[in-house]
Amino acid sequence: MSLWLLGGHDPTHGAGLYRDLVTARWLAPALPRCFAVTARTQQGRGRAARACAVPASRLRARVAGWPRPLAIKVGLVPDELVMVVAELVAAAGAPVVVDPVLRASDGGALGASAQGLAGLLAVATVITPNLDEARALLDAEASASASASELVEAIGQRWPTTAVLLKDGHGSDPSRVVDRLVRGKQVLELARPRIPGSDPRGTGCALATAIATHLALGATLELAVAKAVAWLDRARTRGSLGIDGRVHLPDRARSSARAKRAKPT
Numbered sequence: 001m002s003l004w005l006l007g008g009h010d011p012t013h014g015a016g017l018y019r020d021l022v023t024a025r026w027l028a029p030a031l032p033r034c035f036a037v038t039a040r041t042q043q044g045r046g047r048a049a050r051a052c053a054v055p056a057s058r059l060r061a062r063v064a065g066w067p068r069p070l071a072i073k074v075g076l077v078p079d080e081l082v083m084v085v086a087e088l089v090a091a092a093g094a095p096v097v098v099d100p101v102l103r104a105s106d107g108g109a110l111g112a113s114a115q116g117l118a119g120l121l122a123v124a125t126v127i128t129p130n131l132d133e134a135r136a137l138l139d140a141e142a143s144a145s146a147s148a149s150e151l152v153e154a155i156g157q158r159w160p161t162t163a164v165l166l167k168d169g170h171g172s173d174p175s176r177v178v179d180r181l182v183r184g185k186q187v188l189e190l191a192r193p194r195i196p197g198s199d200p201r202g203t204g205c206a207l208a209t210a211i212a213t214h215l216a217l218g219a220t221l222e223l224a225v226a227k228a229v230a231w232l233d234r235a236r237t238r239g240s241l242g243i244d245g246r247v248h249l250p251d252r253a254r255s256s257a258r259a260k261r262a263k264p265t
Contacts, residue, residue: 004094007035010041012242014242059084071094072097095215097124098208099208128207169199214228
């Protein structure tokens with residue numbers, strides 16, 4: 001039994017698969033983790049990020065022989081790998097959390113598109129888009145100015161049997177955040193005060209991984225989402241400057257390693 005993590009490699013360690021691994025280890029140290037890179041991101045100085053998909057044969061070989069998953073988290077998947085990843089996770093028979101990564105945080109293209117992700121979203125248990133990603137996934141059904149309530153209605157119609165966590169981190173209300181877990185016509189709102197300060201990198205990756213981790217530990221979807229949201233709200237207040245000059249979520253793995261090395265003998 002294990003937690004499967006599939007996603008892109010971010011050389012800055014702010015997001016992507018490294019952030020997934022740190023998050024899963026933080027929340028469930030004893031839970032075995034199996035991970036595979038779907039794409040390698042290159043980020044040159046002063047240039048937007050770009051990603052290159054790994055060969056499908058390499059990805060299949062990596063996943064072959066993994067122990068049965070209790071849950072699966074999928075991050076960046078370039079269009080050419082979508083059907084391969086969809087086949088692999090559907091055959092595993094575990095809850096699938098998909099973070100629909102469409103662009104890098106600096107606006108760079110990563111080889112993924114809203115249209116291309118359709119095959120993967122069809123096998124997802126829960127999808128975790130922010131407002132802009134939801135508009136892109138809904139395409140003609142949602143205009144760029146669609147409100148959260150309009151998006152919720154469109155989401156329920158597009159995915160009546162798949163849960164969608166509509167994230168409100170980039171919402172317009174300066175004092176309050178309202179994430180919405182939508183399942184058809186059912187909507188669970190997670191409202192709380194907006195946390196002031198910078199917006200760390202990797203929050204989308206970490207949240208989806210936290211949800212998958214709690215699902216692997218046996219939580220219901222509603223409880224897994226609530227626990228993951230509460231954890232991220234705490235973690236994002238402890239960010240630190242990354243090698244790319246941006247604030248990253250805390251790196252518990254590295255912090256623990258530094259503390260161990262610094263321990264007097």
